[in-house]
Amino acid sequence: MNPLPQAILIDLDDTILDSTDSSTRVWRSAAARFAHEIGRSPHEINAAIDRARDAYWSDPDRNAAGRLNLYRARIDVVRMALQELGQDHDGLAERFADDYTRRRVDAMQPFPGAIETIKHLRHKGVKLGLISNGHGPSQREKVTRFGLDRLFDAVLIEGEFGMGKPDARVFEHMLDTLGVDAQDAWMVGDNLDWEVEAPQRLGMKAIWVDWQGRGLPPDAPAEPDRIIRSLSELI
Numbered sequence: 001m002n003p004l005p006q007a008i009l010i011d012l013d014d015t016i017l018d019s020t021d022s023s024t025r026v027w028r029s030a031a032a033r034f035a036h037e038i039g040r041s042p043h044e045i046n047a048a049i050d051r052a053r054d055a056y057w058s059d060p061d062r063n064a065a066g067r068l069n070l071y072r073a074r075i076d077v078v079r080m081a082l083q084e085l086g087q088d089h090d091g092l093a094e095r096f097a098d099d100y101t102r103r104r105v106d107a108m109q110p111f112p113g114a115i116e117t118i119k120h121l122r123h124k125g126v127k128l129g130l131i132s133n134g135h136g137p138s139q140r141e142k143v144t145r146f147g148l149d150r151l152f153d154a155v156l157i158e159g160e161f162g163m164g165k166p167d168a169r170v171f172e173h174m175l176d177t178l179g180v181d182a183q184d185a186w187m188v189g190d191n192l193d194w195e196v197e198a199p200q201r202l203g204m205k206a207i208w209v210d211w212q213g214r215g216l217p218p219d220a221p222a223e224p225d226r227i228i229r230s231l232s233e234l235i
Helices: 021-037 042-058 060-066 072-083 092-107 114-123 136-145 169-177 192-201
Strands: 005-013 127-132 152-157 185-191 205-209 227-228
Touching: 005 169, 005 192, 021 042, 021 092, 021 192, 042 072, 072 092, 092 127, 092 136, 114 127, 114 185, 127 136, 127 169, 136 152, 152 169, 169 185, 169 192, 185 192
Parallel strands: 005 127, 005 185, 127 152, 185 205, 205 227
Antiparallel strands: none
């Protein structure tokens, strides 16, 4: 896949930013703070939260709606966990979700070498597009906090644009904005459906970020053109 293409489109969460692991850390700390009020151990609360998160986000309809209203989604996840524990007191889910939300963005950091890689690609003259699914204000806060708006030639956020990956129009819009053809662009991201299969259908090369090091699953919807553990491997 060398040399570098004219343009590279890059995902945000779990590609540039440590999203999943940092989220888990914040849930864990919230469980410890609320354990006395809930009357269960932090371990029990964490286990229930994990099951609720998996159940909530694995449902395609809830996923689509929840990522556009993260605060509501967090309340729903906490309520599912508390109901499992038999501790769904009035207002408790909201206060738990509030505690999580206040600490969420501060806990998130770029993966090692991610920002440096983006700067290197920019220095090499590669056109860069950032594509992120999710709630507009929440995702924009991350983009601004880490100065990514200054590093990318174009930024597309689902909640602002009105649609998200894997809709082909998202990729087509970004390619048009950058002025490149699909065959001259790469897509880099951690989601095999959204950032590998979908862009490949348009003729783009797709690089899968296996940040957890689990390897390609046997039921993968598509074969990535390349597999990396972190963005820094691009250079």
